[in-house]
Amino acid sequence: MFHYLAQRLATILPTLFFVSVLIFGLQQLLPGDPALILAGEDNDPTVIAHLRSTMHLDEPFPVRYAYWAGGVLKGDLGESQRIKKPVLDLILEKLPVTLELACIAMVIALVIGVTAGVISAIAKDSVWDYAANIVALWGLSTPNFWLGIMMILLFSVTLGWLPASGYVSPFEDLRGNLAAMIMPAFVLGNAIAAVLMRHTRSAMLQVLSSDYVRTARAKGLDERVVVIKHALRNALIPIITLGALEFGTLLSGAVLTEQVFSIPGFGKLIVDAVFNRDYAVVQGVVMFTATAYIALNLCADVGYFLANPRLRG
Amino acid sequence: MRACSWMSRLALLLLATFAAASGAQTLRFGLAEDPDVLDPTLARTFVGRVVFAALCDKLFDIDEKLNIVPQLATGYEWSADSKALTIKVRPGVTFHDGEKLDAAAVKYNIERHKTMAGSNRRGELAPVASVDVVDPMTVRLNLSAPFAPLLAQLADRAGMMVSPKAAQEAGDKFGVKPVCSGPFRFVERVAQDRIVLERYPNYWDKGSIFLDKVVYTPIVDATVRLANLKSGQLDLIERMAPSDVAGLKSDSRFKIAKITEIGYQGITINVGKSDLAQKNPLGKDARVREAFELALDREGIVQVVMEGEATVGNQWVAPDNAYYAKNMPVPKRDVARAKALLTEAGVSNPSFTLVTPTTSDAQKIAQVVQAMVKEAGFDVKIQSTEFATSLDMADKGQFEAYVLAWSGRADPDGNIYSFDACKQPLNYAGYCKTDVDEILTRSRTAREKAERQKAYDQLAAIALKDRPIVYLFHRHWLWAFTTKLSGFRTIPDGLVRVQGLKLN
Numbered sequence: 001m002f003h004y005l006a007q008r009l010a011t012i013l014p015t016l017f018f019v020s021v022l023i024f025g026l027q028q029l030l031p032g033d034p035a036l037i038l039a040g041e042d043n044d045p046t047v048i049a050h051l052r053s054t055m056h057l058d059e060p061f062p063v064r065y066a067y068w069a070g071g072v073l074k075g076d077l078g079e080s081q082r083i084k085k086p087v088l089d090l091i092l093e094k095l096p097v098t099l100e101l102a103c104i105a106m107v108i109a110l111v112i113g114v115t116a117g118v119i120s121a122i123a124k125d126s127v128w129d130y131a132a133n134i135v136a137l138w139g140l141s142t143p144n145f146w147l148g149i150m151m152i153l154l155f156s157v158t159l160g161w162l163p164a165s166g167y168v169s170p171f172e173d174l175r176g177n178l179a180a181m182i183m184p185a186f187v188l189g190n191a192i193a194a195v196l197m198r199h200t201r202s203a204m205l206q207v208l209s210s211d212y213v214r215t216a217r218a219k220g221l222d223e224r225v226v227v228i229k230h231a232l233r234n235a236l237i238p239i240i241t242l243g244a245l246e247f248g249t250l251l252s253g254a255v256l257t258e259q260v261f262s263i264p265g266f267g268k269l270i271v272d273a274v275f276n277r278d279y280a281v282v283q284g285v286v287m288f289t290a291t292a293y294i295a296l297n298l299c300a301d302v303g304y305f306l307a308n309p310r311l312r313g
Numbered sequence: 314m315r316a317c318s319w320m321s322r323l324a325l326l327l328l329a330t331f332a333a334a335s336g337a338q339t340l341r342f343g344l345a346e347d348p349d350v351l352d353p354t355l356a357r358t359f360v361g362r363v364v365f366a367a368l369c370d371k372l373f374d375i376d377e378k379l380n381i382v383p384q385l386a387t388g389y390e391w392s393a394d395s396k397a398l399t400i401k402v403r404p405g406v407t408f409h410d411g412e413k414l415d416a417a418a419v420k421y422n423i424e425r426h427k428t429m430a431g432s433n434r435r436g437e438l439a440p441v442a443s444v445d446v447v448d449p450m451t452v453r454l455n456l457s458a459p460f461a462p463l464l465a466q467l468a469d470r471a472g473m474m475v476s477p478k479a480a481q482e483a484g485d486k487f488g489v490k491p492v493c494s495g496p497f498r499f500v501e502r503v504a505q506d507r508i509v510l511e512r513y514p515n516y517w518d519k520g521s522i523f524l525d526k527v528v529y530t531p532i533v534d535a536t537v538r539l540a541n542l543k544s545g546q547l548d549l550i551e552r553m554a555p556s557d558v559a560g561l562k563s564d565s566r567f568k569i570a571k572i573t574e575i576g577y578q579g580i581t582i583n584v585g586k587s588d589l590a591q592k593n594p595l596g597k598d599a600r601v602r603e604a605f606e607l608a609l610d611r612e613g614i615v616q617v618v619m620e621g622e623a624t625v626g627n628q629w630v631a632p633d634n635a636y637y638a639k640n641m642p643v644p645k646r647d648v649a650r651a652k653a654l655l656t657e658a659g660v661s662n663p664s665f666t667l668v669t670p671t672t673s674d675a676q677k678i679a680q681v682v683q684a685m686v687k688e689a690g691f692d693v694k695i696q697s698t699e700f701a702t703s704l705d706m707a708d709k710g711q712f713e714a715y716v717l718a719w720s721g722r723a724d725p726d727g728n729i730y731s732f733d734a735c736k737q738p739l740n741y742a743g744y745c746k747t748d749v750d751e752i753l754t755r756s757r758t759a760r761e762k763a764e765r766q767k768a769y770d771q772l773a774a775i776a777l778k779d780r781p782i783v784y785l786f787h788r789h790w791l792w793a794f795t796t797k798l799s800g801f802r803t804i805p806d807g808l809v810r811v812q813g814l815k816l817n
Contacts, residue, residue, distance in 0.1 A: 030701075031698075031699075031701070031702040031705065032699075032701035032702040032704065032705040033701075033705045033708070034701075036701075036704055036705055036708055037700070037701040037704060037705075038357075039357065039433075040349075040356075040357025040358060040433060041357070041359075041719070041720060041739075042357065042433055042436060042437075042731075042738070042739075043708070043731075043738040043739050044433060044435065044436045044738060045738055046432075046435055046436070047357075047431055047432070047433055047435075050430055050431040051431065054430075054431070080504075082349045082350065083349055083350050083488070083489075083504055084350045084352070084355070084485060084486060084488050084489060085489060085504065090504060093503065093504065149534075149536055149537065149540075152537060152540045152544075153540060156540055156541075156543075156544035156546070157540050157543045157544050160544055160545070163544070163546050164537065164540045164541040164543075164544045164546050165532060165537055165540075165541055165546070166506075166507075166530060166541075166546065167506055259533060259534065260534060260537055261537075262505075262506075262530065262531070262532045262533075262537065264503060264504065264505040264506035268505050269504075269505065272347065272505065275699070275700070275701065276701075277701050
């Protein structure tokens with residue numbers, strides 16, 4: 001066990017180093033001078049010079065990297081030049097919002113996607129199957145921002161049922177929080193539901209035609225038990241893998257939806273930072289996400305190691 | 314009996330709380346962007362100034378007609394040689410931490426603006442050489458040279474006063490929890506989500522404040538901002554899209570307010586910033602630039618780009634501005650004359666690239682201009698690039714023509730000096746002429762309006778013919794708000810004054 005962990009850790013450290021160089025290096029390739037954009041419209045040369053020196057922009061690349069990496073090693077991700085707030089504080093402020101949004105969106109996606117997938121598989125080539133396919137195609141082809149605005153116009157402006165945008169913490173007002181989250185979560189979940197539906201359908205079709213399902217049916221089992229207990233359980237394995245992957249995308253890919261619904265999450269943080277060339281924020285957020293992915297991956301590997309005796313050799 | 318009196322007390326208390334709650338006036342204000350740091354010395358964005366209007370009072374303010382009116386100052390006096398400005402400080406003003414505003418605090422603030430690392434106010438206060446405390450409530454600003462725009466600078470961020478005690482304690486983190494002397498004090502800020510301010514009970518002019526709280530919410534998309542207003546999530550939104558005006562006018566629940574901005578939209582032409590200036594006919598030959606301007610139909614541009622929600626203009630100030638040079642009116646479109654000029658210049662089909670940021674207005678301007686000047690023979694290629702990149706290109710002179718907007722300053726100097734004087738930071742055109750520099754210096758050192766007007770007339774006669782910038786129009790600031798809101802004033806700087814605002 002110790003040997004395995006040491007082996008894994010030994011690969012993680014160079015990975016992290018490589019990721020950090022990549023993040024830092026790629027950002028340097030962004031066109032535009034960060035000091036110029038951060039100095040604002042007055043373009044004051046003394047302000048630009050000050051920004052250059054505080055951001056170490058006048059130093060060579062390795063020195064700049066060393067300043068930043070040194071801070072990261074000490075747990076200091078730097079400070080937003082735009083609003084003068086530590087990057088770590090910003091991350092911790094936004095992360096729960098995006099996590100909540102991603103979780104609700106995932107639940108919606110699973111409920112709609114898996115249900116529709118199962119129905120269209122068991123009622124293959126029926127009206128239900130076609131209807132589910134049309135809905136899935138619609139979900140896949142509708143752009144998030146358009147659907148978002150349409151939902152705002154219907155549910156907020158015309159019907160007045162839900163708040164048009166914004167965010168309330170669940171600890172302040174749970175009802176308000178859910179009311180604010182339901183539309184953006186649906187918009188996000190909608191596209192994923194379509195993907196999940198297609199995969200569930202094909203996985204179910206495959207499983208339903210396998211021998212053990214036929215055996216189960218031959219034993220005289222109730223069709224509901226066959227579908228839910230025997231077929232769906234097995235068909236779910238690839239769905240879970242896909243869901244997990246989609247969840248990862250949700251964390252970083254909710255940018256447009258967050259923008260439309262003014263949800264102060266991760267996506268909005270990083271997009272605004274890129275446009276304002278707030279380097280410390282961009283680097284901090286990407287580094288944080290990369291580290292989280294690597295750490296989660298390690299946990300999964302360790303879990304797998306513990307669960308699978310063959311690996312322990 | 315005892316229980317009874319307790320219950321009645323409790324009921325009274327509940328009633329009082331309920332009454333207070335129902336009477337509490339919270340203004341929910343939708344902003345077009347998330348402001349930057351809330352420190353008047355370091356702040357750089359327009360949208361930050363919208364929040365400052367409620368948070369930080371200034372020595373002076375401007376009114377609807379751009380007149381300078383006192384705010385934290387009660388009066389001022391220029392010395393005979395115009396090199397010293399004596400300001401009387403308003404008595405009885407306190408900062409949100411209870412500290413008093415006096416001459417020493419004003420001195421501290423002006424010096425902070427001038428010396429703090431990264432200060433964006435240093436340039437605005439450059440001519441201020443020193444500050445003297447004359448008596449506890451009088452301060453004198455000594456200038457290295459006469460500087461007419463100083464009062465207007467003090468009516469903006471350079472005139473904002475923050476608590477010296479709080480500023481010393483917080484250093485460059487002051488903007489995280491600003492302490493000023495405005496009608497509202499800072500409560501909290503969640504970046505990209507909200508900024509909350511509450512009424513400051515000891516405000517010097519509390520009789521003019523009827524709101525209890527102001528909550529600013531940045532919503533970038535204009536359609537979503539409007540949807541929030543319509544669904545009752547917001548009471549007031551700024552910068553509504555011109556295309557939404559017609560639709561909202563028919564809705565009796567809302568009002569629209571508008572005023573022409575003090576800034577402008579225009580096209581900057583590289584006439585000397587880099588080698589590129591000499592490599593294309595537009596930068597090289599003033600006749601080609603004249604032909605370019607003559608090929609433009611500004612009315613048409615305003616109709617197509619802004620749906621009519623802008624004022625046509627050809628100068629750095631709008632035609633209704635007191636300093637507009639009447640000797641240079643807006644030229645009419647004349648394609649035949651434009652073609653003749655091009656023939657005279659020996660380039661019948663001049664070609665150049667027009668760089669534009671990816672904002673919707675700028676892109677529409679570029680497309681309309683491209684189509685219009687084509688009729689005169691111009692071949693314009695449009696290069697759309699994200700704002701930070703386009704700004705970098707402009708600064709390095711990597712452009713031939715560039716669509717650029719300026720938010721504007723109350724004094725005309727703020728709209729022209731840095732753009733047309735040699736080697737100034739905003740002179741992206743690379744325009745440099747000694748006679749223009751001399752007139753520009755005169756326009757800022759002369760104090761009398763007539764004398765300044767004369768200088769600007771002379772300047773217009775030269776610069777508008779050289780055309781380092783072709784000015785197109787001045788947008789309308791557009792606000793929409795619920796009819797429950799009263800007391801709204803439109804000021805050309807586009808900032809919302811909270812004094813007098815009431816929610817009925």
